[in-house]
Each structure stands twice: as structure tokens, then as C-alpha cells.
Amino acid sequence: MGLFGGRKTVLVDADILVIGAGMAGCGATYESRYWGRELKIVTVEKANIERSGAVAQGLYAINCYMGMQWNENQPEDHVRYARNDLMGLVREDLGYDIARHVDSTVHKFEEWGLPIMRDPKTGRYQREGKWQIMIHGESYKPIVAEAARKSADKVYNRIMVTHLLMDATKPNRVAGAVGFNVRTGDFHVFRAKAVIVSAGGASHIFKPRAVGEGMGRTWYAPWSSASAYALPIEVGAKMTQMENRIVLTRFKDGYGPVGAYFLHLKTYTQNGYGEEYESKWYDHTKQLVGNYVDRHPVPTCLRNHAFLQEVAAGRGPIRMVTKEAFQDPHKETVGWENFLGMTIGQAVVWASQNIDPKHINPELTTSEPYVMGSHATCSGAWASGPEDYAPAEYQWGYNRMMTVEGLFGAGDTIGGTAHKFSSGSFTEGRIAGKAAVKYVMEKGRATPQVSEKEYRDLERTIYQPLENFRIGRNEIVAGTVSPSYLLPIHGLQRLEKIMDEYVGGISTNYMTNGKLLERGLELLNMLKEDMDHMGAEDLHQLQRTWELHHRLLASLSVTHHTMFREETRWPGYYYRGDHLKLDDENWHCFTLSRYDRASGAFAMEKAPVYHIID
Numbered sequence: 234m235g236l237f238g239g240r241k242t243v244l245v246d247a248d249i250l251v252i253g254a255g256m257a258g259c260g261a262t263y264e265s266r267y268w269g270r271e272l273k274i275v276t277v278e279k280a281n282i283e284r285s286g287a288v289a290q291g292l293y294a295i296n297c298y299m300g301m302q303w304n305e306n307q308p309e310d311h312v313r314y315a316r317n318d319l320m321g322l323v324r325e326d327l328g329y330d331i332a333r334h335v336d337s338t339v340h341k342f343e344e345w346g347l348p349i350m351r352d353p354k355t356g357r358y359q360r361e362g363k364w365q366i367m368i369h370g371e372s373y374k375p376i377v378a379e380a381a382r383k384s385a386d387k388v389y390n391r392i393m394v395t396h397l398l399m400d401a402t403k404p405n406r407v408a409g410a411v412g413f414n415v416r417t418g419d420f421h422v423f424r425a426k427a428v429i430v431s432a433g434g435a436s437h438i439f440k441p442r443a444v445g446e447g448m449g450r451t452w453y454a455p456w457s458s459a460s461a462y463a464l465p466i467e468v469g470a471k472m473t474q475m476e477n478r479i480v481l482t483r484f485k486d487g488y489g490p491v492g493a494y495f496l497h498l499k500t501y502t503q504n505g506y507g508e509e510y511e512s513k514w515y516d517h518t519k520q521l522v523g524n525y526v527d528r529h530p531v532p533t534c535l536r537n538h539a540f541l542q543e544v545a546a547g548r549g550p551i552r553m554v555t556k557e558a559f560q561d562p563h564k565e566t567v568g569w570e571n572f573l574g575m576t577i578g579q580a581v582v583w584a585s586q587n588i589d590p591k592h593i594n595p596e597l598t599t600s601e602p603y604v605m606g607s608h609a610t611c612s613g614a615w616a617s618g619p620e621d622y623a624p625a626e627y628q629w630g631y632n633r634m635m636t637v638e639g640l641f642g643a644g645d646t647i648g649g650t651a652h653k654f655s656s657g658s659f660t661e662g663r664i665a666g667k668a669a670v671k672y673v674m675e676k677g678r679a680t681p682q683v684s685e686k687e688y689r690d691l692e693r694t695i696y697q698p699l700e701n702f703r704i705g706r707n708e709i710v711a712g713t714v715s716p717s718y719l720l721p722i723h724g725l726q727r728l729e730k731i732m733d734e735y736v737g738g739i740s741t742n743y744m745t746n747g748k749l750l751e752r753g754l755e756l757l758n759m760l761k762e763d764m765d766h767m768g769a770e771d772l773h774q775l776q777r778t779w780e781l782h783h784r785l786l787a788s789l790s791v792t793h794h795t796m797f798r799e800e801t802r803w804p805g806y807y808y809r810g811d812h813l814k815l816d817d818e819n820w821h822c823f824t825l826s827r828y829d830r831a832s833g834a835f836a837m838e839k840a841p842v843y844h845i846i847d
């Protein structure tokens with residue numbers, strides 16, 4: 234910001250503004266250019282598009298590929314699979330829409346240079362599982378980013394978007410966004426005819442297992458700070474299934490993925506005494522969820538449930554049996570390479586703990602909960618569905634448009650569509666990009682009116698924590714605890730503790746109830762009141778402050794949704810102790826919320842689940 238605090242205001246006009254350039258944002262940027270040759274496409278990213286988002290480190294598998302060219306799967310099969318895994322509740326129209334287009338996305342990735350492994354016998358892509366194909370994916374993100382960079386008029390890196398702007402003349406119409414450059418401090422005002430939010434999911438809203446110096450180590454990317462949810466929530470977009478957080482079974486302490494081990498290396502699990510345990514919990518689970526336990530494959534949450542019950546019964550730790558598979562040198566190589574392309578930290582953890590999986594069966598654990606819409610859960614914004622496929626009740630505008638006019642979303646942002654993963658998120662970005670272009674061409678030609686007062690007020694709010702710190706710092710001579718401000722790390726730890734203890738985190742073994750949620754909401758609202766007193770030492774801490782704002786708003790939404798759904802739909806993800814069973818009669822539905830920023834209230838309602846595919 235310079236020695237004398239000379240902060241610039243940068244005003245940018247765009248036809249389409251893409252917020253967050255991970256997988257979905259790159260897809261949205263690419264496709265917007267394809268359909269909107271004459272349009273001005275601007276993409277804003279808080280990190281650097283080259284290595285940003287959950288795929289930053291690379292991946293070892295693309296988890297969503299139908300293989301229609303070889304008649305391996307059809308889109309309908311994928312909808313059935315996701316519906317089954319989510320205990321019956323998915324937006325089948327949205328899921329089908331992604332599944333029918335996802336193969337073409339993967340073919341583009343290969344064309345752009347992504348090495349996809351092939352089965353030497355069949356020549357087809359090497360399958361890791363029914364939906365997964367294996368890649369040499371260390372450079373997955375740079376490859377995808379290149380396509381987006383070439384498509385955008387301009388990519389603004391290092392801009393953290395803090396708020397959306399609304400049209401001053403038309404209610405419920407988005408008009409752009411504001412944010413700041415995390416390196417220079419410049420204030421950015423983007424005015425746009427359509428906005429696509431693709432700002433990733435939410436880690437660090439529940440207390441992680443790794444605390445203290447290890448707290449940056451989480452399964453989902455630590456920089457996924459819930460902007461995908463907070464930005465739309467704040468302007469009143471309806472959200473869905475925000476209670477549907479995910480808990481993952483992963484290798485202990487490094488969060489190393491287990492998919493390739495189970496699917497490709499054919500490993501399996503045992504309790505601490507070397508016994509198979511999942512079948513022991515069958516009757517118990519059946520009492521809670523009925524026939525859902527008989528589905529194939531067994532839903533992810535129910536497999537977690539057996540794991541948690543076995544550990545609670547005193548028969549941990551749960552281990553993965555790797556010793557057998559690793560005797561095969563090929564499988565041993567695959568096992569290690571699986572981490573090198575994606576979670577190198579797990580290999581380092583094993584080395585540091587003297588674990589050679591050829592000789593020792595490594596421990597597994599269940600993670601803290603995360604909130605996201607692209608993995609095996611489906612929290613996110615309530616979006617209009619595809620014209621040719623969505624039931625009338627799911628259609629009020631353009632495909633992937635939220636309940637705010639001109640506001641679109643993709644990837645982790647959009648709710649109801651689990652199991653899209655990297656390729657499905659890029660595909661949904663393409664779908665949203667195409668629809669946003671159509672919206673601009675047909676309805677949004679006029680540039681929305683942005684009130685200067687609105688963005689100047691926001692500017693003051695955004696930078697206030699720097700001022701709070703500058704003044705409050707004089708009240709202490711040393712240390713970090715001040716009587717007049719709260720540092721982002723303190724606020725984050727307070728948030729994580731509330732969510733952990735009241736909303737079903739690790740310390741309560743994922744258990745909550747109406748009373749705990751009620752108290753949790755009181756404490757979250759107290760934190761919200763204190764957010765005016767955040768102090769930021771520098772621009773980096775200012776970014777942390779706004780990430781905390783976003784995490785807090787998303788957490789409030791999660792807590793309201795969890796309170797509203799009076800059943801335990803996904804045992805293994807979380808439990809309502811006062812409603813321990815799945816209740817299809819009353820809760821085979823989506824939960825929807827709408828936040829009113831003037832009053833701070835969340836209005837809750839139910840929406841029907843339509844089963845379009847048999």
C-alpha cells in the first residue's frame with residue numbers, strides 16, 4: 234500500500250465476472266469465451282490461477298468420467314450412484330446435466346496435454362474404479378489454467394473478493410463484486426452483467442484434528458475459506474443442504490487419500506485386533522437407516538458409521554491392510570506414487586513415523602467435517618436446472634442461476650449435486666458459463682447500476698481491521714492479545730471450537746442435538762458481533778480476516794440447516810442425538826435457507842426431491 238497508505242481504487246467493467254479460478258472457474262472462463270466471442274470476460278482469483286484451488290498440488294485420478302465412448306457407463310448410472318451415496322437426496326436434473334457432458338471435458342484435458350493412463354490391453358483409459366480414471370496429474374491445474382488464461386480478457390490474480398454488489402435500480406439483481414489486492418492493497422470494484430461464483434468449498438470451519446503448529450494440515454485445501462457460500466448467502470441467494478457436511482476416512486495424520494488403495498490395490502480394513510468389523514454393525518445400522526444400508530455400493534457415510542462405532546466400542550485403531558498388496562512391486566510403486574502426485578505430505582508422515590506399508594498396516598482415521606458441494610456431499614446454492622431436463626419447480630431462470638438474478642455458480646458453490654469432483658466441477662463451470670452468456674445476450678445487455686456510496690461504504694468496512702490494529706496496537710507493549718481487537722487466528726480458533734463442540738465435530742464424535750445447536754447459534758452470533766473489532770496487522774492478515782467473515786457466515790448457515798433437519802440422514806457424517814433415525818416420511822426433501830442481511834435471520838423451508846431417473 235506504499236509508505237503513505239496510497240491505496241488505488243481500480244474500477245473494472247465486464248460482461249461476465251468469474252470469481253475464483255479453480256476447476257469450476259477455469260471451466261466457466263473457457264466456455265464463456267466460446268459462446269461469448271464479443272463479450273468481456275474477467276476472472277478474479279485470490280491466489281494465482283496457475284496453482285490455485287483444491288487441485289493446486291495435482292491429482293492422481295479424475296473421479297468423474299463416464300466412458301460413454303466405450304459404453305462403460307451412462308449418465309443415468311451416475312445419477313443413481315450419487316443418489317444412493319447421498320441417502321436419496323440429490324438434484325437429479327443437475328447431476329444428469331454434468332454427467333452427460335463430463336466426458337467431453339476430460340477429452341479436452343487430454344487434448345490440452347494432461348497425461349491420462351491407458352490400459353495396455355484395451356487401450357482405454359486406465360480405470361481406478363467404476364467412475365475414476367488414473368492420470369499423471371501433477372500439472373493438472375496449470376494445464377487447465379492455461380485454457381482459462383487464453384480465454385479471459387483479463388485474469389486478476391491475488392484479489393480476494395469480499396462482497397457482491399447489487400444493482401441500485403433493480404432489486405435482487407447482481408451487479409458485480411468488490412475485493413482487494415492481497416499484495417498491493419488496491420481496492421477493486423468490478424461491475425458486471427453476470428457473475429459466476431466458483432470460489433471453492435470450506436475447510437477450517439470445524440476444529441481440525443491437527444492443531445497447533447500442524448493446523449494448516451487439513452484434508453480439504455486450507456485456503457478454501459467458504460467464499461463460495463458466504464458471497465451468495467449475504468445477498469440473499471437461497472442455499473440448500475448446508476447441513477450435509479462431509480467426514481472422510483483417510484490415512485492418519487497426513488490425510489492421505491484411500492481411494493486408489495481400496496479400488497486399485499484392493500486393500501481392506503481391520504480393527505485393532507485384526508478382525509473384519511463392518512458386517513458386525515449391519516443390524517445396528519439397519520435400525521437407524523432401514524434399507525439404505527443394503528444399497529450397493531454402501532453409502533460413504535454408513536461405512537464411516539461402522540468405523541466410528543467400532544472405535545467407540547474400544548476396538549481401535551482401524552488399520553488398512555497394505556502388507557499383502559505391497560508385496561507386489563507394481564502395486565507398491567502405485568501406492569507411493571499415489572501420494573507423490575497429490576498428497577506428498579502423507580509419504581513424509583509415514584517416513585517420519587517409521588511406517589513402511591509393506592511391513593506395517595497403517596492407521597486410518599476420520600477427518601473433521603468439511604462443507605462443500607463437489608465431493609461426496611452436496612452443500613451449496615440452490616440453482617435453476619437445465620431447460621430440457623429439470624422439473625418445473627427447479628426452473629426459474631437460466632441453468633445454474635441462483636435465486637438472485639444474474640448470479641450463477643459452479644463446482645463447490647452449487648448444492649444438490651455431489652460427486653462432480655475435478656472434472657465435473659470444470660464441466661459445471663462450462664454449463665454456467667454458457668448460461669451466463671445466454672443471460673447477458675437475452676436479458677442482461679444493460680449494465681447494472683452500481684452505487685458509488687455502496688462501494689465506498691464497503692471499502693471502509695473492508696480496510697477497517699487495518700485501522701483497528703494500528704490504533705489498538707498502542708495499548709499493548711508486547712504479545713498478541715489486545716483489549717480492543719481480535720486477531721484472525723483467535724477468531725478462527727473460536728469459530729472452530731464452537732462448531733466442533735456444538736455442531737457435531739470430532740470432540741463430540743460428530744454428535745449434536747437441538748439444545749446444543751441452539752447454544753451454538755448464540756455463541757456464533759456473539760462472534761459475529763465481535764467481528765467489527767477484528768485487527769489486521771498487514772494485508773495478509775486482512776485476507777485472513779475476510780476469510781473468517783466468510784467462514785462464519787457459512788457456519789451460521791450450516792448450523793441453521795442442521796437445526797432444521799430433525800433426523801439423522803447421514804450417520805457417519807453427523808448425528809442428531811434427539812432424532813437418531815433417518816425419517817423418510819418427513820425429511821425426504823431438500824432443506825433451503827435464505828439469509829436476510831438486515832435482520833441477520835435465516836428463513837428455512839423444505840423443497841421436494843424429484844426422482845427423475847428410475
Ligand SMILES: Cc1cc2nc3c(=O)[nH]c(=O)nc-3n(C[C@H](O)[C@H](O)[C@H](O)COP(=O)(O)OP(=O)(O)OC[C@H]3O[C@@H](n4cnc5c(N)ncnc54)[C@H](O)[C@@H]3O)c2cc1C
Binds near residue numbers: 255293433458
Ligand atoms: C485433497 C483433495 C483430493 C481430491 N482428490 C480428487 C481426485 O482424486 N479426483 C478428482 O477428480 N477430484 C478430487 N478432488 C476434488 C476437486 O479438487 C474439487 O472437486 C474441485 O477442485 C472443486 O472445484 P471448484 O472450482 O469448486 O473449487 P477449487 O478448485 O478449490 O477452486 C476455488 C478457487 O476459488 C479461489 N477463491 C476462493 N475464495 C476466493 C475469493 N474470496 N476471491 C477470489 N478467489 C477465491 C481459490 O483460490 C480457488 O482457486 C480432491 C480435492 C481435495 C481437496
